[in-house]
């Protein structure tokens with residue numbers, strides 16, 4: 001890794017004076033052609049091509065070389081467009097020399113590669129489409145294993161956030177989980193040992209599930225086998241009883257996410273692997289905080305310390321996501337979209353931004369009740 005880095009650095013340093021020299025050497029013709037092209041001055045382009053017959057084939061080769069060396073699809077296509085214009089005009093005035101076809105082939109190749117790159121990205125998106133699903137791909141693929149899907153939702157049925165965070169995992173994607181830790185009884189292996197959950201040594205496919213039939217219910221909990229969920233809950237003593245819910249099934253909100261607040265009426269998730277004696281897991285804070293909206297037509301936001309601290313330990317939020325001081329943190333939808341503030345969890349693992357009024361629940365004209373007002 002280190003060696004590669006310094007190589008890139010070295011190549012960068014070497015390339016710098018070269019690139020500078022190249023742009024210095026750019027011919028007067030090329031400069032005028034570029035400028036006229038950028039200004040859409042086809043009369044000027046025509047004149048330039050008519051009067052520079054001898055040097056144009058060389059200039060086209062230079063552009064093709066430049067396009068090949070350029071970084072990124074957009075840049076390569078921009079240079080190829082310029083080259084294509086030059087070649088087409090040359091063919092028009094002085095006859096075909098083959099470069100029109102060559103450039104067209106290069107453009108097609110670029111488009112094909114770009115389509116492929118986009119399709120590859122699309123292909124992986126579905127694995128993280130359901131909130132809280134995390135695809136763990138790099139290390140698995142490097143050793144020929146199918147990628148792993150970590151489904152937060154399967155685990156949330158029986159465990160509160162604080163059972164895993166921060167004791168076992170940071171609240172962020174690290175890409176640092178591996179089999180040595182798991183077989184050693186740490187991280188996933190803390191539970192996947194045949195006692196709390198299925199044994200990692202016995203069922204590789206249940207975690208390395210990408211491309212197996214087992215991936216279907218992980219990506220879409222509506223396909224979950226409820227009798228299996230009940231079995232696990234019985235073993236762990238978390239009392240899952242969907243009969244207590246209106247639909248007698250896993251409850252979904254209108255955005256297709258599991259409605260966890262409703263599910264709370266039908267189970268008692270485990271808060272600590274160390275038992276309820278885990279003092280940190282038991283600590284809660286019982287107040288509401290009002291985030292006042294800067295706009296008269298947008299409701300204020302009510303934040304419940306109680307419901308959050310029942311799920312999440314203080315130290316997961318303080319000071320990582322918020323300073324524990326009233327009004328000390330900025331909060332805007334832009335921060336959240338970038339994954340900070342409330343967006344550290346919402347949209348990723350907790351309900352999505354689309355559910356506006358679940359957060360913006362207090363009309364600005366309404367009294368704050370007992371909620372603390374931020375100053």
Ligand code: HEC
Nearest residue numbers: 136137138139140143177178179188192200201203204207
């Ligand atoms: C409890 C879930 C789980 C089970 C079961 C599991 N793995 Fe993994 N495995 C992972 C995770 C998570 C990674 C990291 C994936 C990544 O980041 O690309 C991983 C990575 C790997 C890697 C890459 C090298 C490394 O250690 O990071 C290999 C090889 C591997 N697993 C083999 C196996 C085999 C063989 C089995 C069955 C005997 C198995 N795994 C069962 C979760 C699991």
Ligand code: HEC
Nearest residue numbers: 155159160161164169171172173174175176344345348349
């Ligand atoms: C069974 C254990 C477990 C439980 C329970 C759990 N998590 Fe996680 N969480 C993980 C793992 C594993 C990761 C990935 C860590 C890594 O990549 O090293 C993770 C990652 C995250 C991330 C980062 C996700 C991202 O897209 O960047 C957030 C946020 C998070 N968890 C929040 C929560 C919240 C909120 C809860 C409770 C509602 C919760 N977790 C419950 C295991 C758990």
Ligand code: HEC
Nearest residue numbers: 149150151154159187188190191196197198206207214232
């Ligand atoms: C706090 C305990 C705990 C931790 C930590 C944990 N799991 Fe699990 N996991 C469970 C339980 C319980 C189940 C339900 C299945 C069962 O009862 O065996 C489960 C189920 C799963 C499933 C669903 C399998 C299926 O076929 O439906 C996957 C996938 C999974 N875990 C992967 C992981 C990975 C990967 C990690 C680590 C990143 C991890 N788990 C960490 C307890 C845990």
Ligand code: HEC
Nearest residue numbers: 283284285308309312313314317324325326327328329374
């Ligand atoms: C989900 C994240 C989250 C969790 C968990 C959380 N807090 Fe907070 N806390 C906040 C936010 C948001 C504020 C408001 C900050 C602001 O006004 O800028 C806050 C404010 C505070 C304040 C100042 C206002 C007040 O309530 O007096 C204190 C003190 C505090 N938290 C302590 C705690 C303690 C102790 C715990 C654990 C029992 C805890 N918090 C758990 C998010 C959280």
Ligand code: HEC
Nearest residue numbers: 291292293294301331332333342346352353354355356359
């Ligand atoms: C997870 C909770 C949450 C959700 C969901 C949410 N917001 Fe917000 N929003 C906030 C908080 C916190 C603030 C900052 C305090 C305030 O201005 O009320 C805020 C601020 C705003 C603001 C003020 C200007 C700005 O951009 O910060 C607007 C407008 C807004 N939200 C609109 C929306 C709309 C529209 C939706 C639904 C698409 C939405 N919000 C969903 C929590 C949320």
Ligand code: HEC
Nearest residue numbers: 260301303304307312321341342344345349350351358359
């Ligand atoms: C550490 C993770 C985390 C952070 C940070 C966080 N939330 Fe939540 N929030 C949750 C979880 C988990 C739930 C349970 C519902 C779910 O998972 O969809 C929840 C539920 C809620 C609810 C539903 C009602 C309730 O109290 O149960 C509201 C409203 C809410 N959050 C607002 C906010 C606002 C506003 C912020 C930022 C000031 C925020 N949350 C920050 C994890 C978080």
